[in-house]
Amino acid sequence: MTIQESQAPSDLPATAARGQLFINGEWRPSADGATTAVINPGTGEQVETVAAATTQDIDAAVAAAKAAFEDGRWSRLSGRERSRVLNKASALMRERSEELALAESTDVGKPITFARVVDVATAADQYEYVAALAQQLDGSVRETPLKAHAYTKKEALGVVAAITPFNFPLILSSTKIAAALAAGNSVVHKPASDTPLSALLMAEILTEAGVPAGVINVVTGSGGALGDHLVAHPDVNKVAFTGSTEIGRHVAALAGQHLRPVTAELGGNAANIVFADADLEKAIGTVISAFVFNSGQFCMGGPRLLVERPIYDTILGILKDAVAGVPVGDPTNPETVMGPLASRKQLEKVAGYVEAARAAGGQIITGGEELNINGGFFYAPTVIAGLDNSSPAVREEIFGPVLTVQPFDTEEEAIEMANSTPYGLASGVQTSSISRAHRVSSRLEAGIVWVNSWALLDPAVPFGGVKDSGWGREYGPEALESYTRTKSVIIATD
Structure with a gap:
């Protein structure tokens, strides 16, 4: 193969996000002050440190997300209002595409060219696509023999736990966060411990776009006990997970104990x-x-x-x-x-x-x-x-x-x-x-x-697995549907 030589090193984006958790609209250290190193896989060298969250931080993030959902600062906005914010987020991602691409390239080791034209562009497209769908979350009137007026409506679920892997941090977070926000939910995002940088940048971008405090929260740190605590939290209403089949089984079993819906995009071997x-x-x-x-x-x-x-x-x-x-x-x-x-x-x-x-x-x-x-x-x-x-x-x-x-x-x-x-x-x-x-x-x-x-x-075409590759779909209208529940309303007319 052809060995490509090194280029002059580039600095990571200068951002308030660096090294801290994002909870309830604020940047903060972890509860115990612990941090973890971020390694550049292209050199094997440390490039950053980020906060290592505790279960106490998870509790704080979920509490913030729940409060934001219940007071309606986002969930009770019209689809058109949420759409404007998500479209602005998409525009800001394109304006800051070089920052996002550099963060992905440094964090994951992916070629900078692909990070620009694939990862950043795809994620920005996803926010733009669901912004349009946010205005179309309509129910329908149902004809029945009842002496009643019957209709359905789509409602947000509440707090969504979004757990993402190391290989496509920006794209795979956008498939979850964008759809969850478009439907009116609040989110607690747990990115992979090895690749947290773009998740923190996106919290900054979404806030600048107008997503209210508490609606998007990002907690960084190792998986295991931290992820389990988030999945099993009594105030989490849905889990959206991408990762290995082995961990996906564990997540689904844990969520199942609480009768919590799960979207699981797992391993593949095509x-x-x-x-x-x-x-x-x-x-x-x-x-x-x-x-x-x-x-x-x-x-x-x-x-x-x-x-x-x-x-x-x-x-x-x-x-x-x-x-x-x-x-x-x-x-x-x-x-x-x-x-x-x-x-x-x-x-x-x-x-x-x-x-x-x-x-x-x-x-x-x-x-x-x-x-x-x-x-x-x-x-x-x-x-x-x-x-x-x-x-x-x-x-x-x-x-x-x-x-x-x-x-x-x-x-x-x-x-x-x-x-x-x-x-x-x-x-x-x-x-x-x-x-x-x-x-x-x-x-x-x-x-x-x-x-x-x-x-x-x-973003218009759904993807997801069968057999050991999981269930549920991301992208397309099907993804947005999975972040809502259907309520039926029957009003007697006699």
């Missing part, structure tokens, strides 16, 4: 099926981007490649040369396509999967090694052949820049292989046959299927 009639040049580009994007730390990535046997050897040969040319290196270099993994722990996890696959007889077509770049957490984009469906590298979610390649002989076999893992978040089909595209897509067990593309996402 299959990308390439048929012999596909446009190979286009398909190869799709295959590579699907597994190196965000260094493979993408729950809707495509780490499993299924190739129709007549073109299997050809595909392996093309991948060997093409993947080796992927520009890897300093995330601040605009030419970088793949940056580091988000942490040393994640790097070691990925390396462990590759070494286990190698020991089991997997053929390393390219990559398969840690890269020594600037002291960061880099792993070479890796292609592995010769594994069957029982291999952990095929069956489990690696969450790194690793692609396994397997041949298939028939359409039926491809579908069976694609559906053979516990996950069901995304899938892909590369073919020139429109009938095959429809036929195969209808049988893939996934919440979203891309045909002759990968990762085309828009």
